Structure formats: C-alpha cells, structure tokens
Amino acid sequence: MLLINCPHCGPRAQAEFGFERPVETILPVDASTATMVERLYTRTNARGVSAELWRHSHGCRAWLRIDRHVVTHEILCVALWVALWQAPQ
Amino acid sequence: MQRYSAWNLFKHGLRGHKGWQPAWRSPEPKAHYDVVIIGGGGHGLATAYYLAKRHGIRAAVVEKSWIGGGNTGRNTTIVRSNYRLPEMQALLEHALKLWEGLSDELNYNVMFSQRGAIFLGHSDGDMARLAERGDALRCAGIDAELLSRAQVHKLIPLLDISDAARFPIVGGLIQRRGGTARHDAVAWGYARAADALGVDIIQQCEVTGFAIAGGRVTGVETSRGHIGAGRVGIVVAGNSGHVAGLAGLRLPVESHILQAFVTEPVKPMIDTVIMSQSLHCYISQSDKGEIVLGGDPDFYPSYTQRGQPMRIEEVAGQAIGLVPALSKLRMLRGWAGTTDMTCDGSPIFDETPVADLHINGGWCYGGFKATPGSGWLFAEQLATGRVADLARPFGLGRFASGATVDEAGSGPMPHHR
Incomplete structure (x- = not known):
C-alpha cells in the first residue's frame, strides 16, 4: 500500500485516497470535440512517471496532484490541486 | 509431435519415461517472417496456432519472458459467455464453443470443466437485472437459467442462505456450460500444437522498437536483434500501452493491477463457480483443491504485478460472508497481474495507424475466457489484413464515433469498471 503525504494531513495510508484520473485526461471546458475525444479516450500509459489527480476522500477531501512512478511505486511529489490551479505552470 | 495418449503413456512408462521429447523447440529467430506476433501468452500462442492451422502461415511468437508467465497464468481461470451486450455475447460464445473441443483439438488436456458459473442475486433489484440478462442470453441462443434461492442452495450447500446472512441470497443466474480451465495448460497446449505446425516460439526476446518505413511496419527490434516481418500483431494485454x-x-488503455489468491488445498467443497457482481467476488475450487478467490482491481494505474493487502482483505471478507466455512482455511499464495483497462471495458481488435501493425488487447480483467476465440479472430485479421466480422465492433474508432461497447454501463473511466 502506498504511503501518501497529504499536504494537509501528513502521511496517510492509501486506503484513505481515491485515484481520479491522469492529469492528461482533464478536459478543458472550451475544448474542441477532437481534443475532448483525444483527452478522454487516449492515454500515454508509459512505464514511467505518471502525473495524476487523486482525492483524499476519507480525509480532508482535498484534490491532489500526485506524480508517481507506476513501475516502482515511488511517489515524487504530492501537491494541493487548488494551489496549482491558482498558479498554473 | 509425440501424441499424448493412454497408450503412449503406457509405452513410455515401460522405458522409464525417458523417451519424451520437449513439447516445443527453442529456435533462434530467423531474419524474416510473414507474421511476427508479439506476446507469448494464451492469446498470442492461440493466434499463432490458428494462423498456421487455418491460414497456413508459420509465424514467430516473440515473448520477453517465458510463455504464459503474464496474465495467462495470473487469472482466476473462469470461462463463461453470459455477457449482457450482444457484441460481447457473440465474441465470448464463439470462444466458448472452441473451449468445448479444445483438449481434443490440441491433444493436450486443458482441464476444461463445465461445472456451471453462477451469478448470485442479493436483492430484488439484482434478480431483475439477472432476469433481464438471462432473457437477453436466451434470445441470443446462449444457455442461461434463473435460479430460486432453494435451487442456488442445492448447488452450493455451503452458502449462507440464512436470514442473518451478511449478504442475503435471493436467487441466481447460472450458465451451465461455463466453468474453469487450467490456465497454464492453455498456453502450453497452444505452444506445443503451434510448434508442431512450424511456428517459432522465441522466449527471452523483448521487443524494444519497431522498424517503420513509409508509414508501414517492416519488422521489430528485439533484445535478440532485428526480425523482419510482413505483418506484426501486438498481443500483450497489460503492456499494450x-x-x-x-x-x-x-x-x-490504462494499465491496472488485478489480484487473485488461493487457500491451502482441501477436499472438494465447491463444485461450481460462484460469482457476485454486486459484491465483486469470485470463488471456485481448483482440481488441486485450492479455493481460488478474486475480486476488484486495485483502482489505480500500475505495472508492478504486485497488489495491496487491503484488496485481499476485502475479497476474503466477502467470500467468508458468502461461504462461512472458508474462514477455517489459510491463504496459501497470492499474486497480481497487470491488466489493460479500456475506456469502455471491452477489448480492442484493429489495425493501428501504422500500416500492417495490428493490435489485439484491452481485455480488461476478462481475457482468459476469450483465449481461443481471440486467437481465432486475430489469426484471421493477421492473415487477411482485415478485422474479422465478430471483432468488428471492437475497433479503435469506436470511442470517437460514440459506438462504445460498455458492458457495465459505467462511463469512460477505465478504473470505474
């Protein structure tokens, strides 16, 4: 089981969290149909680092961005989604 | 190929069983094949067998590890065709009919046992859903029988049907032709039969790239060098992406983890396949006597082939709730496989945008039962360059056109299956 370091709550067991989707599949509201189909229905799915949207559903309920290696399960960073939203890269 | 028979067993027995040949060769890869199949699991080996048997094409199967070492050897061995949607029914029923003659076809005992596969109904809502599915199946000519609580109890006497049961039993739906098969034997049987027809099975040979010229695939780069190919088929579910x-x-496709585990072997106690889709729990007993248990995937992308204990606890809890006697058994071993979870829960058969590069994958956690049919249809696709009729609904274009085959009716997220 992963140990996820929630920015609000500290290190917590994965059982408290829910995976939502890879960041690359988030749909911009004003996207064209082609972009929507591309975003919703295709995945890079690489054997490497995956940037994902998770939620601390059984904790503080914050949306989180977690960068995670899908072969080693190493967690590279956990950040509050709202903070990223306010300062988009 | 040395035939396996009672007479040959007797004859070799007289000579101390020293005369048996290896079941398949270990050839060096040739410079070029008409067809190269990537992936030596059940589906890839079945594809190679039917390609040789039905279309006269001797392909090469390249496998990065050993044959049958991926999802073919990691599933819960259940075979059935009682799906809800007509596209899936046709696909899986075609496979089930092949299963019924498979041991004879391959001269290899795949231990296919049609012991019946039962979906449990835990509520009136469940029963309405099962009745609807049963009606649809019978309209399609596939066997299905709705069972009362008493009938379910007769088939599974150890089931807790008391009023105090954690999961009340209201009835069930059985496919009597469903059952289990020995999964390793399926890979080995196809490998042996394909090898006898001249297929080269090349293990310890990982594909590291494709040779593509003018938008057309011309071969694969592997850990054992370049292999030229007229057509290439990707059959590597779990690693399709x-x-x-x-x-x-x-x-x-997203790659997710699915676990299964077995208890210590015991005397026969469950002689059907017990499934609950409301709970998501699968229970059967192997010929060795182990109780085989499986349930939900781990719900997040991973290639590790290693699951979290939380999921085992959940499945064991459900299984013990259904069959309390299981609480006395100790868990013997558990494992996990990496599954291709697609955006509608159904498989993929198509030619990719790279000409002559074909794909068969996306089997989610239901690929084992489809093995013979998947191989049959993909062999036709690789021989003709055209997707077989039964596989037509499963093209890559279905997502953009909205013609998804969403068996669970659960939307576009791969992990919501």
Missing part, C-alpha cells in the same frame, strides 16, 4: 508506445501510438 507500452508496446504501442514504441510505435508512437497512444491507446484508450
């Missing part, structure tokens, strides 16, 4: 990525493609 990775292998397709080597050709610069992105698929409607």
Whole structure:
C-alpha cells in the first residue's frame, strides 16, 4: 500500500485516497470535440512517471496532484490541486 | 509431435519415461517472417496456432519472458459467455464453443470443466437485472437459467442462505456450460500444437522498437536483434500501452493491477463457480483443491504485478460472508497481474495507424475466457489484413464515433469498471 503525504494531513495510508484520473485526461471546458475525444479516450500509459489527480476522500477531501512512478511505486511529489490551479505552470 | 495418449503413456512408462521429447523447440529467430506476433501468452500462442492451422502461415511468437508467465497464468481461470451486450455475447460464445473441443483439438488436456458459473442475486433489484440478462442470453441462443434461492442452495450447500446472512441470497443466474480451465495448460497446449505446425516460439526476446518505413511496419527490434516481418500483431494485454508506445501510438488503455489468491488445498467443497457482481467476488475450487478467490482491481494505474493487502482483505471478507466455512482455511499464495483497462471495458481488435501493425488487447480483467476465440479472430485479421466480422465492433474508432461497447454501463473511466 502506498504511503501518501497529504499536504494537509501528513502521511496517510492509501486506503484513505481515491485515484481520479491522469492529469492528461482533464478536459478543458472550451475544448474542441477532437481534443475532448483525444483527452478522454487516449492515454500515454508509459512505464514511467505518471502525473495524476487523486482525492483524499476519507480525509480532508482535498484534490491532489500526485506524480508517481507506476513501475516502482515511488511517489515524487504530492501537491494541493487548488494551489496549482491558482498558479498554473 | 509425440501424441499424448493412454497408450503412449503406457509405452513410455515401460522405458522409464525417458523417451519424451520437449513439447516445443527453442529456435533462434530467423531474419524474416510473414507474421511476427508479439506476446507469448494464451492469446498470442492461440493466434499463432490458428494462423498456421487455418491460414497456413508459420509465424514467430516473440515473448520477453517465458510463455504464459503474464496474465495467462495470473487469472482466476473462469470461462463463461453470459455477457449482457450482444457484441460481447457473440465474441465470448464463439470462444466458448472452441473451449468445448479444445483438449481434443490440441491433444493436450486443458482441464476444461463445465461445472456451471453462477451469478448470485442479493436483492430484488439484482434478480431483475439477472432476469433481464438471462432473457437477453436466451434470445441470443446462449444457455442461461434463473435460479430460486432453494435451487442456488442445492448447488452450493455451503452458502449462507440464512436470514442473518451478511449478504442475503435471493436467487441466481447460472450458465451451465461455463466453468474453469487450467490456465497454464492453455498456453502450453497452444505452444506445443503451434510448434508442431512450424511456428517459432522465441522466449527471452523483448521487443524494444519497431522498424517503420513509409508509414508501414517492416519488422521489430528485439533484445535478440532485428526480425523482419510482413505483418506484426501486438498481443500483450497489460503492456499494450507500452508496446504501442514504441510505435508512437497512444491507446484508450490504462494499465491496472488485478489480484487473485488461493487457500491451502482441501477436499472438494465447491463444485461450481460462484460469482457476485454486486459484491465483486469470485470463488471456485481448483482440481488441486485450492479455493481460488478474486475480486476488484486495485483502482489505480500500475505495472508492478504486485497488489495491496487491503484488496485481499476485502475479497476474503466477502467470500467468508458468502461461504462461512472458508474462514477455517489459510491463504496459501497470492499474486497480481497487470491488466489493460479500456475506456469502455471491452477489448480492442484493429489495425493501428501504422500500416500492417495490428493490435489485439484491452481485455480488461476478462481475457482468459476469450483465449481461443481471440486467437481465432486475430489469426484471421493477421492473415487477411482485415478485422474479422465478430471483432468488428471492437475497433479503435469506436470511442470517437460514440459506438462504445460498455458492458457495465459505467462511463469512460477505465478504473470505474
């Protein structure tokens, strides 16, 4: 089981969290149909680092961005989604 | 090929069983094949067998590890065709009919046992859903029988049907032709039969890239060098995203983890396949006597082939709730496989945007039962360059056109299956 370091709550067991989707599949509201189909229905799915949207559903309920290696399960960073939203890269 | 028979067993027994040949060769790869199949699991080996048997094409099967070492050897061995949607029914029923003659066809005992597969109904809502599915199946000519609580109890006497049961039993739906098969034997049987027809099975040979010229695939780069090919088939479910990525493609697939585990072997106590889709728990007993248990996937992308204990606890809890006697058994071993979870829960058969590069994958957690049919249809696709009729609904274009085959009716997210 992963140990996820929630920015609000500290290190917590994965059982408290829910995976939502890879960041690359988030749909911009004003996207064209082609972009929507591309975003919703295709995945890079690489054997490497995956940037994902998770939620601390059984904790503080914050949306989180977690960068995670899908072969080693190493967690590279956990950040509050709202903070990223306010300062988009 | 040395035939396996009672007479040959007796004859070799007289000579101390020293005269048996290896079941398949270990050839060096040739410079070029008409067809190269990537992936030596059940589906890839079945594809190679039917390609040789039905179409006279001797392909090469390249496998990065050993044959049958991926999802073919990691499932819960259940075979059935009682799906809800007509596209899936046709696909799986075609496979089930092949299963019924498979041991004879391959001269290899795959231990296919049609012991019946039962979906449990825990509420009136469940029973309405099962009745609807049963009606649809019978309209399609596939066997289905709705069972009362008493009938379910007769088939599974150890089931807790008391009023105090954690999961009340209201009834069930059985496919009597469903059952289990020995999964390793399926890979080995197809490998042996394909090898006898001249197929080269090349193990310890990982594909590291594709040779593509003018938008057309001309071969594969492997850990054992370049192998030229007229056509290439990717049959690597679990790693479809990775292998397709080597050709610069992105698929409607996320790789997730699915676990299963077995208890210590005991005397026969469950002689059907017990499934609950409301709970998501599968229970059957292997011929060795182990109780085989499986349930939900781990719900997040991973290639590790290693699951979290939380999921085992959940499945064991459900299984013990259904069959309390299981609480006395100790868990013997558990394992996990990496599954291709697609955006509608259904498989993929198509030619990719790279000409002559074909793909068969995306089997989610239901690929084992389809093995013979998947191989049959993909062999036709690789021989003709055209997707077989039964596989037509499963093209890559279905997502953009909205013609998804969403068996669970659960929307576009791969992990919501």
